[in-house]
Amino acid sequence: MKHLLSTHDLALHDALRLLDTAEEMAAVGEREIKKLPALRGRTVVNLFYEDSTRTRISFEAAAKRLSADVINFAAKGSSVSKGESLKDTAQTLEAMSADAVVIRHPASGAPARLAASGWIDAAVLNAGDGTHEHPTQALLDAFTLRRHWAKVAGTGSPGSDLTGMRVLIVGDILHSRVARSNVWLLKTLGAEVTLVGPPTLLPVGVDTWPCTVRYNLDEALADRPDAVMMLRLQAERMNAAFFPSTREYSRRWGFDDARLAALDTLGLGDTVIMHPGPMNRGLEISAAAADSVRSTVLAQVRNGVSVRMAALYLLLAGGTHDDPAAPAVRENPALSPTKEPAV
Amino acid sequence: MTGAEPTPGHGYLIRGASPLGGPRQDLLIRDGLIARVGPGAAPDSGTQVIDADGLIALPGMVDLHTHLREPGREDAETVETGSRAAALGGFTAVHAMANSSPVADTAGVVEQVYSLGERAGWVEVRPVGAVTVGLAGERMAELGAMAESRARVRVFSDDGICVSDPVLMRRALEYVKAFDGVIAQHAQEPRLTEGAQMNEGEVSAVLGLTGWPAVAEESIIARDVLLAQHVNSRLHVCHVSTAGSVEILRWAKARGIRVTAEVTPHHLLLTDDLVRSYDPVYKVNPPLRTADDVQALREALADGTIDAVGTDHAPHPSEHKECEWAQAAMGMTGLETALSVVQHSMVETGLLDWEGFARVTSTRPAEIGRLAHQGRPLAEGEPANLILVDPAARWTVDPYRMATMGRNSPFAGLQLPGRVQATFYLGHPTVLDGALNAPLTPAAKETAWTG
Amino acid sequence: MTVPAPHAGAAPRVVLAEADIDRALTRIAHEILEANKGSSDLVLLGIPRRGFPLAQRLARRIGAVDPSIDPRAITGQLDVTMYRDDLQRNPTRPPRATQLPPTGIDEKVVVLVDDVLYSGRTIRAALDALADLGRPRIVRLAVLVDRGHRELPIRADHVGKNLPTSSAERVRVHLEEIDTVAGRPVNEVVIEGGA
Numbered sequence: 001m002k003h004l005l006s007t008h009d010l011a012l013h014d015a016l017r018l019l020d021t022a023e024e025m026a027a028v029g030e031r032e033i034k035k036l037p038a039l040r041g042r043t044v045v046n047l048f049y050e051d052s053t054r055t056r057i058s059f060e061a062a063a064k065r066l067s068a069d070v071i072n073f074a075a076k077g078s079s080v081s082k083g084e085s086l087k088d089t090a091q092t093l094e095a096m097s098a099d100a101v102v103i104r105h106p107a108s109g110a111p112a113r114l115a116a117s118g119w120i121d122a123a124v125l126n127a128g129d130g131t132h133e134h135p136t137q138a139l140l141d142a143f144t145l146r147r148h149w150a151k152v153a154g155t156g157s158p159g160s161d162l163t164g165m166r167v168l169i170v171g172d173i174l175h176s177r178v179a180r181s182n183v184w185l186l187k188t189l190g191a192e193v194t195l196v197g198p199p200t201l202l203p204v205g206v207d208t209w210p211c212t213v214r215y216n217l218d219e220a221l222a223d224r225p226d227a228v229m230m231l232r233l234q235a236e237r238m239n240a241a242f243f244p245s246t247r248e249y250s251r252r253w254g255f256d257d258a259r260l261a262a263l264d265t266l267g268l269g270d271t272v273i274m275h276p277g278p279m280n281r282g283l284e285i286s287a288a289a290a291d292s293v294r295s296t297v298l299a300q301v302r303n304g305v306s307v308r309m310a311a312l313y314l315l316l317a318g319g320t321h322d323d324p325a326a327p328a329v330r331e332n333p334a335l336s337p338t339k340e341p342a343v
Numbered sequence: 344m345t346g347a348e349p350t351p352g353h354g355y356l357i358r359g360a361s362p363l364g365g366p367r368q369d370l371l372i373r374d375g376l377i378a379r380v381g382p383g384a385a386p387d388s389g390t391q392v393i394d395a396d397g398l399i400a401l402p403g404m405v406d407l408h409t410h411l412r413e414p415g416r417e418d419a420e421t422v423e424t425g426s427r428a429a430a431l432g433g434f435t436a437v438h439a440m441a442n443s444s445p446v447a448d449t450a451g452v453v454e455q456v457y458s459l460g461e462r463a464g465w466v467e468v469r470p471v472g473a474v475t476v477g478l479a480g481e482r483m484a485e486l487g488a489m490a491e492s493r494a495r496v497r498v499f500s501d502d503g504i505c506v507s508d509p510v511l512m513r514r515a516l517e518y519v520k521a522f523d524g525v526i527a528q529h530a531q532e533p534r535l536t537e538g539a540q541m542n543e544g545e546v547s548a549v550l551g552l553t554g555w556p557a558v559a560e561e562s563i564i565a566r567d568v569l570l571a572q573h574v575n576s577r578l579h580v581c582h583v584s585t586a587g588s589v590e591i592l593r594w595a596k597a598r599g600i601r602v603t604a605e606v607t608p609h610h611l612l613l614t615d616d617l618v619r620s621y622d623p624v625y626k627v628n629p630p631l632r633t634a635d636d637v638q639a640l641r642e643a644l645a646d647g648t649i650d651a652v653g654t655d656h657a658p659h660p661s662e663h664k665e666c667e668w669a670q671a672a673m674g675m676t677g678l679e680t681a682l683s684v685v686q687h688s689m690v691e692t693g694l695l696d697w698e699g700f701a702r703v704t705s706t707r708p709a710e711i712g713r714l715a716h717q718g719r720p721l722a723e724g725e726p727a728n729l730i731l732v733d734p735a736a737r738w739t740v741d742p743y744r745m746a747t748m749g750r751n752s753p754f755a756g757l758q759l760p761g762r763v764q765a766t767f768y769l770g771h772p773t774v775l776d777g778a779l780n781a782p783l784t785p786a787a788k789e790t791a792w793t794g
Numbered sequence: 795m796t797v798p799a800p801h802a803g804a805a806p807r808v809v810l811a812e813a814d815i816d817r818a819l820t821r822i823a824h825e826i827l828e829a830n831k832g833s834s835d836l837v838l839l840g841i842p843r844r845g846f847p848l849a850q851r852l853a854r855r856i857g858a859v860d861p862s863i864d865p866r867a868i869t870g871q872l873d874v875t876m877y878r879d880d881l882q883r884n885p886t887r888p889p890r891a892t893q894l895p896p897t898g899i900d901e902k903v904v905v906l907v908d909d910v911l912y913s914g915r916t917i918r919a920a921l922d923a924l925a926d927l928g929r930p931r932i933v934r935l936a937v938l939v940d941r942g943h944r945e946l947p948i949r950a951d952h953v954g955k956n957l958p959t960s961s962a963e964r965v966r967v968h969l970e971e972i973d974t975v976a977g978r979p980v981n982e983v984v985i986e987g988g989a
Contacts, residue, residue, distance in 0.1 A: 024889040033926040038876035087665050107667035108551040109621030132551035205548030318886030
C-alpha cells in the first residue's frame with residue numbers, strides 16, 4: 001500500500017491492519033507524552049483545495065504526534081483554471097521533498113490522478129475528493145463502530161471486525177464521499193449496510209452496491225439497526241430541486257426527537273447515532289439526538305487523529321513501499337524470526 | 344477550382360493489390376483517375392510500380408467529423424497537421440467541424456478553412472458550417488451563403504453543442520433542403536447533462552462523477568427523427584453512443600425517415616470502465632459507455648442502422664489533459680487510429696468484411712456529405728482516391744509518433760491491427776511506405792486545370 | 795515448513811534445549827531478586843514478541859520465590875517499533891501493544907526482557923520508549939542469549955547464555971507460547987546458517 005486513495009479497493013487485511021494500528025495510536029493519545037518519533041525527518045504536506053479546518057487539523061495533529069514536519073498548503077479557491085495547475089503544484093512539492101501529500105480537492109479523482117501521474121513520488125492520502133471518497137473518515141467511523149461493537153459483545157476491539165453489525169447511512173448519498181467510503185469499508189468489515197434517503201439523492205447504479213436501499217427512515221429504524229449514520233445536507237442541494245423543501249426533508253429523513261424516542265421504544269439500547277460533522281442541527285439531526293448518550297460525534301473526532309496517525313505511519317514509516325499484504329515478517333510461527341538483526 | 348481536379352504527371356501501377364479484399368488486381372493510376380483495373384497491366388515509361396502484394400485496396404476514407412482547430416486554436420492542431428494525420432490514417436477527405444474561433448458560421452470562415460485545406464494538399468478538407476451564429480443556439484447562421492460559397496458547405500452542425508431549441512432545429516432542417524444540406528446534430532439534452540463528466544451508471548456511481556445519462560442523447564434523437572419526418576428533411580446524428588439510440592434509429596429508418604448516423608471508433612472499442620483510472624485521456628463527449636452499448640453500436644454499424652464511422656478527432660494541448668478529470672477537456676484524437684480500431688472491432692470480429700468497411704468509412708460518409716468525387720468504386724474512370732492497407736500488420740499506438748499535434752489518444756499502448764501503406768489523393772500519393780510522401784500542391788493542380 | 799532453506803549452510807543446531815532455557819531463566823530470576831535485594835518495586839517489561847513470554851516466565855519464578863508477588867501485576871509489554879532507528883530500512887511493521895502494569899513505571903525498577911541481545915539497537919529504542927512512558931528509578935536488562943556484535947554501548951545485566959556467533963549466522967529462539975514446530979509447541983534456541 002503506497003497510497004490511501006479509496007476504501008473501494010482496500011482489502012480486509014489492510015483495513016484491519018489500519019484499525020489495529022490505530023488502536024495502538026489511540027493508546028499513545030492517552031499518555032502524558034503523546035509524541036512518537038516514528039516519522040522524524042519526514043515531511044507531510046496538507047494540500048487543501050477546499051476549506052476543511054476539521055480534517056486539516058486532524059491530519060496535522062496526527063502527523064505532528066508522529067514527529068513529522070508538517071507544511072500546510074492552502075491551495076483553496078475555485079480559481080484552479082486561473083491559478084497553478086495540479087501538476088505544477090505537485091512538482092513543486094516534489095522539489096520540496098515531500099514524503100506524503102494529504103490532499104483535499106473538490107474534483108473527484110484528483111488524489112488518484114496525483115498518485116498515478118508520475119508528477120510526484122510521495123505517498124498520497126485522500127482527505128476527501130469531490131463526491132468520490134473520504135477514506136480516513138470511513139476508517140474513523142469503522143474504528144468507532146468497531147470499539148462499540150466489541151464493547152457490546154464484551155470482547156476486545158483489536159483484530160475484530162463488524163460481522164453482523166447493521167448500519168444505516170441516511171441522507172444525501174448521491175453527493176456524499178463519506179457514504180461511498182463507508183459502504184465499501186463497512187461491507188469489507190462484515191457489516192450489513194442500508195442506505196436511506198430520497199430517491200433523488202441516491203445515485204443511478206446504486207443497485208449494484210453491496211448494500212440495501214430504502215426510502216423510508218422509520219421502516220429502516222424498525223429493522224433494528226445497531227448504528228445510524230446521519231449525513232450532512234449540503235446547503236447547495238437545498239435549492240436544487242432534489243426535494244421540495246428542507247422542512248419536508250427534515251420530516252422524512254432527519255433524525256428528530258421522535259425518532260430518538262423510537263429507538264427507546266424499540267428497545268434498541270445499544271444503537272449509536274453518528275455524524276461526520278459539521279452538523280446542521282435541526283435539519284438532518286435534532287439537537288437532542290446530537291447531544292444524547294447515543295451520539296458518537298465527539299468520539300469520531302477523537303478517533304480521527306488515531307486513524308490518521310495509523311495511515312501516515314503505515315504509508316510512511318517503512319523504507320520500501322511494499323504491499324503490506326506481502327508479509328513483512330514471516331507469518332509462519334515456526335519460522336518466525338527471533339529478532340531481525342538491526343544491521 | 345474544386346478538390347476534384349486530377350493531378351498530372353507520371354502514373355502509378357499498383358501491383359497485386361486486393362480491391363476490397365477480393366482477388367488480386369493491378370491498378371493503373373494516371374491523371375488523377377483509375378485508368379485501368381485488371382491483372383498484368385504493363386508499366387510504361389514514367390510509371391512508378393508499387394508492389395502491393397498482401398495489401399488490400401480500399402477507397403480513401405472520408406471522415407464526417409474532424410476537429411482541425413484552425414482558425415483559433417493552432418496550439419492544438421492546424422489544418423496542415425490535422426490533414427497530414429488524416430492522410431497517414433488513410434483518409435482522402437475530412438469534414439472540418441465548425442467550432443473554431445471564430446466559429447465557421449459565415450462564408451468567410453468556411454472559405455478560409457477550405458483554402459487552408461487546399462494549400463495543405465494532403466486531403467480534401469470540407470468545412471462544416473455552424474447551424475447557429477457563434478454556436479449560441481439562438482439565431483440561424485447564414486447557411487445559404489456558406490452553401491453557395493467556394494467551400495460548398497453541405498453539412499451543418501453546432502457539434503460540441505446540441506441544437507436543443509426544437510423550433511430552431513425544425514427551421515434548420517427545413518431550410519437546408521434548399522441546397523440539399525444536412526443538419527448533423529450533436530444529440531445532448533443540455534439540462535440533463537449539466538456538469539456531466541461521464542456515462543451515468545454503475546461506474547459513475549462509484550467514482551462520484553456527475554453522470555451523462557443515455558436518455559439525454561436518446562431523447563434528442565427521438566425528437567429530431569420525428570422533426571425530420573414531419574418536415575421531410577435530412578438529419579444526420581453525430582457520434583451515436585448508446586444502445587437506446589440505435590433502437591430509435593432502427594425504428595426511424597424502418598419508417599422511412601431520412602436519418603443517417605455515425606459512430607466513433609472509440610465508442611466501438613472502449614467502455615466507461617476505463618474512467619476508473621481518472622485519466623482524462625478517456626474523457627470525451629459523448630462519454631464512453633458500457634460494454635452492452637459497444638456491442639449494440641457494432642451490430643448497428645454492421646447492419647446499416649448506423650451508416651458511417653466518424654472519428655470526432657479532437658486534439659487538445661497537453662495541459663488540457665494533464666489535470667484533474669473535472670477540469671480536463673473532452674475529446675480524443677482518432678484520425679491515425681480509426682482504420683486499425685475499426686478493423687479490430689468490426690472486421691476481425693467478423694461483423695464486417697472489407698467491402699462493408701469501405702461502405703462505412705468511405706461510400707456512405709461521402710454520400711452523406713455530398714462529396715461527388717469521394718467514396719467511389721475502385722473502377723476504371725473513377726477518381727483515384729484510394730488507400731493500400733496491410734491488414735496483417737500489428738503496431739503499438741504511440742501518440743508521440745503521430746502527425747497530429749494532439750497526444751490525447753486513448754489507444755496509447757494498445758496493439759492494433761492494420762496499417763495504411765499508401766494513400767492516393769486524386770491520383771497523388773500523399774502517403775507511401777506508411778510515411779508521408781508529398782502533398783498535392785495547388786501548383787500541380789493549377790497546371791492540371793489550365794493544361 | 796520446518797526445513798530450513800537449502801542455501802542456509804549448516805543444518806540448524808540446537809544450542810539451548812528446553813531444560814537449558816528453564817535453568818537459565820531460573821538463574822536469571824534469582825539474579826534479579828539478588829540485584830534488587832528483594833522483589834519490591836520490580837517491573838518486568840518484555841519486548842515483543844518473545845521478550846514478553848520470557849518476562850512472564852521470569853515473573854512466575856519470582857512469584858514462586860516470593861509468594862507476596864502476583865506475577866501478572868509486575869509484568870508488562872513494551873513495544874519499541876515506532877522508536878526503532880531502522881524503520882526506513884525495512885518494510886513497514888505494524889506496532890504491537892504496549893501494556894504497563896497497573897502500578898506504572900515511575901520510580902520502579904524496570905527490567906527489560908528480550909530474547910536475543912545483538913546490535914543493541916532494539917534496547918536503545920526500548921530506552922527511548924520507556925522515557926516517553928515515565929521515569930523508572932533503575933532500568934536493567936535481562937536477555938536469554940547474548941550473541942555479541944554490539945553496535946552501541948549497551949550491555950545486559952542478566953544473561954542466560956553468552957553465545958559467540960558469526961554475523962552470518964541467525965539465532966532463533968522458539969518459545970511454546972508463540973512457536974510450533976511440526977504442529978508441536980517447542981522451546982529451544984537454534985543457530986542457523988553460517989559456515
